[in-house]
Amino acid sequence: MGFGKIFLLNMALLITMAYLANILYKYVLVKISGKINYILSILWFIFAGWICMKFGFQLKGDVLFDLRIVPLIIAAIVYAKPVVVMIISFGIGFSRLTFGISEAAIAGTINFVILGILCAFMITWMNKRQFKQSTRGILTILVLNTVNVLDIAIFGVIPFKEYILTIMPSTLPITLLFSCIFALILLDFQLDQRRKLELLHTNELMTRQTEELRQAKLSLEERARQLTQASQYKSEFLANMSHELRTPLNSIINLAEMISESEEGQEEEPLEKDTPNYGTIIYKSGRELLQLINDILDLSKVEAGRLEVVQEEVVLAEVVQLMELQFEHDAEQKGIEFEVTMMPELPSTIQSDAQRLCQILRNLLSNAFKFTHQGRVDLMIHKDSSACSISGEWIVFSVADTGIGIPQDKHEAIFEMFRQADGSISRKYGGTGLGLPISQDLARLMGGFIQVDSREGAGSLFHLYLPLIQKENSGALSDEENEAPGGAD
Template identity: 50%
Template structure:
């Protein structure tokens, strides 16, 4: 009966330790990292083995019977990791020496070392087995209790015949039953912890989903506002576009009708003047239609870029001829300069490059009342190390009305302008910068801008420049 009393006492102590550990876990380390949780488990298992030995049954002055191997069984099922189990086995074995270094203490230490290795081997099977947790637990309990009995007999501290005849018939079945009982209790604790963790995890997921829904709601509201603004901008754009289309169309229709009805009464000079107006109106109408078609092609990804040789040295003369009259009519200084180190030829799309520069210069002249408009062509490097990029830069600078900083990004978007009254005051569709920006990207470059309100603007077209290794 002494063995049973001690084994039941051991079980009660282990249950108390497990309960206290459960409380400590909930209120201290439940939110700790995985490494801290495993280290805490190892320390707890070793402590449980030590306290089981402390309240064990003293067969004589040196031999102690207890359930110090039970924490190993629980660890095999709860944390089936070989290193963890070997550490628990070694630690629990070493605690046996705290009760005195004797032959029985050394044998008890070796017994726990061996059981730790056996449990480490069993952990491989536990992780790969398809059996239920109950069946796994019964097999582990049986093997550990059996190996514990074999080790006691093999280490020879107690005579084998005495152990088999008097001790084992009581301690072995009692150890099995109490190991199973304790494992069921710990299993219940484990399931409780698992349920708490699942509830906590579910709460965290719900919080994350709620936050995500809130973000999605804000995104949807932002997109709804953007769609509403886009719709408003498109409506204003269409209203402006109808005006821009009607003006040249009305000129063409009215003047051609006037020529048709009064052909005999008009002088040759008047006919030439009307024909010139009709021609300019047709050009304006063609430019508007071209802008709309280019924008639709860019958005559809169907605008073709033709890379061929572009004569950079011809660009100043071509642009000077196109804008010299405009500069003279508005009384503006128009200067074009080019650095000497600029290569005379590059590979790009000549038509699209000239289209971008015409758009930038047209805007510069449109929004400049007094002062100057200039074009400066130069070479520039950007980046670091192997990522250095060489650019051919076209700086279009003016002393016009400028653009407020908060509206810099807006003016490159289709259907949007820095000032919605701009198109009414200065004319134009407002698509030039948007198309130019898209064309620059298709050419492998980009457009940058520096501008302050009432202090003028500088738009820079950057085109990639291949430099010979020589």
């Protein structure tokens, strides 16, 4: 009857259409949105069924035998949505009517409506069971071909006996064979697409890893730069420290030796008239040496996260009196004015750590006197509720001077360990460069922060902000403390 030749022609047409669809997808459709591609693929399956009918085997007038069921089988394997497969099946079925409305055309349409409903139930069932792709393909090929034969035998215009005995033995094996062949072609195509997707994914992964490696390299280079810079700062610090330690130690040793020699020759000649001043110099050198040791100890506590504060009631008048007594002599010696002002709205006491508060003020005032050659140094204490973004009332200790000032680009550097505004300053003015970093850490630990406002040659103004109402804290400084709002560190 020629079924084999016609079915082979159908198969060739389907393979050609599949190849053309692949080419179009690679070079044209890949640039179109996924939604449009999805719709076009549905139309392609319907058109494939129509092509099979167009070149099908015509028997007894309007009766057509072809491979229109193959596109439906492939659609049932490819698509996971039952509704989509029903649309394809109904589309192929109703496209049969384009060749003329007849009893055979209506029977063909009914056949594909039944097959579409069957496909929907099968897909739903297989999705629930989570069958493998190969199992889904085998079941779909066997069930649809079997039901197709039964539909043609029951609803077709060819007599049942004639179809079962003469036509079905030829068409069913060919349909099964070509369905399997096309399914294998589809499987190979899917494997190729999967390999391409995996290769694309691998390339994207390698690109991302390359970028991550580049970022890691930049991060390591930045870290190495920071370590080199930190090493440089520490080297400068150690050089300054060796100078600072040697100066008072040499004074103590030399003067103690002179006093000792004077005592040994006391019977032969009276003590020199400058001997009484030696005690003052030794006392001052010892105080300087003690301050250096205290700074180093505080530094070690800061780095270990064990610097502690003790909350207690602090009388502001006593703090003011202590600062006045301690720095009045320095002001007289340098010939500069020193004034302490307390605003009337201040409370008489606050909750803080008196020792650490005085330590911060001493550091700020010591720097003010050290870098001021003429003019004045002022300490003013007042309240402020709008100084920063954090709500609440603050007590502010402001230390102002008319000294050498600090360049704008060095405001952050002065709060870093081992750094000063200028590395040569330690040689000229003395000091370790630890006072401000330690003061900033102490202020943060007490719930406050330090701000600086200064320009080179125009003096400096440091503000120590402390909350009037202290929050509960652990009393120990750690690396996870939040940065001070608006601070310089």
